[in-house]
Amino acid sequence: MSELLATVDARTRLAGTNRLEMLLFSLGEDCQTGRREIFGINVFKVREVTRRPPITRSPDLPPGVEGMVSLRSHLTPVINLGHFARVATSDPLELMITTEYNGRVQGFLVHSVETILRLDWSQMKVPPAMISAEKNGAVTAVAELKDGRLVMMLDVERVLAETTPHNDDYDFQQLVPVTQANITVFFADDSTVARKQIERTLDALNLRHIAAVNGADAWRALCRIADQAAERKLPASNEVQLIITDVEMPEMDGFMLTKKIRSDPRFRGIPILMHSSLSGESNQLLGLANGVDEYIPKFEARRFAEIVSRHLKLE
Numbered sequence: 207m208s209e210l211l212a213t214v215d216a217r218t219r220l221a222g223t224n225r226l227e228m229l230l231f232s233l234g235e236d237c238q239t240g241r242r243e244i245f246g247i248n249v250f251k252v253r254e255v256t257r258r259p260p261i262t263r264s265p266d267l268p269p270g271v272e273g274m275v276s277l278r279s280h281l282t283p284v285i286n287l288g289h290f291a292r293v294a295t296s297d298p299l300e301l302m303i304t305t306e307y308n309g310r311v312q313g314f315l316v317h318s319v320e321t322i323l324r325l326d327w328s329q330m331k332v333p334p335a336m337i338s339a340e341k342n343g344a345v346t347a348v349a350e351l352k353d354g355r356l357v358m359m360l361d362v363e364r365v366l367a368e369t370t371p372h373n374d375d376y377d378f379q380q381l382v383p384v385t386q387a388n389i390t391v392f393f394a395d396d397s398t399v400a401r402k403q404i405e406r407t408l409d410a411l412n413l414r415h416i417a418a419v420n421g422a423d424a425w426r427a428l429c430r431i432a433d434q435a436a437e438r439k440l441p442a443s444n445e446v447q448l449i450i451t452d453v454e455m456p457e458m459d460g461f462m463l464t465k466k467i468r469s470d471p472r473f474r475g476i477p478i479l480m481h482s483s484l485s486g487e488s489n490q491l492l493g494l495a496n497g498v499d500e501y502i503p504k505f506e507a508r509r510f511a512e513i514v515s516r517h518l519k520l521e
Contacts, residue, residue: 262275271284312366345361383410416446450479
């Protein structure tokens, strides 16, 4: 299976072109619907695809976590994605996709892996409410394949938030609200979990904020803000003092959004932060090369707050 994965150098050339590569996989035939649905995961986040290794089970694991395996002497949690996508199947999950998110490694159990598909983010659409409800809100984007099938991208940040022990409350309690008035942060992220985390942090800092659910939605909203400011003969920086963007978003990714903002003189002087679970060094360099001021791996409230405060010159 490892031969399915392209080299990092080849994949990085996609940055800034609004294109992505997805590894397509199935969780088996759903016993309730009889369908064998196709899901996708960004190849950037895939380390390898292997046969399912022996899994060590332990008590008190979160729902959906099958146990642990030792990968190169590191204990790695193994997650059944069917639990989160509401796919009840009798098909064996005999493959494991090893992934890296937020600097953490985990294995996802799947039934089969198809191929790597290259497509444009504009082909990835926000899922209809029916699909979102059916999949318990775990799908962030949907695209139609040439053969008519739908491929669904899972909200992995939601999966990890429900399976990874953490204590965000301590971080939020330690944040010191700012006293400056008239500061607004604009941010874009397709994950409901990530948006909630960002909102909690900005609220704790006492900063106003405007949210968008993807890059295209963000670009339209920013243009409206700039137009309204121009009508009052003011720069856009008078309305928004900081922009934060995710990388992976349907319709328009964070790299393309950043390029559009940087090429438009109306937004001159507004810092852009890239906030993503693509935490590898090569991805951070890609963000900087595309014009962001700083790259923030998801999600540490204190570090996030420190970087936001620094770029707003609040320290």
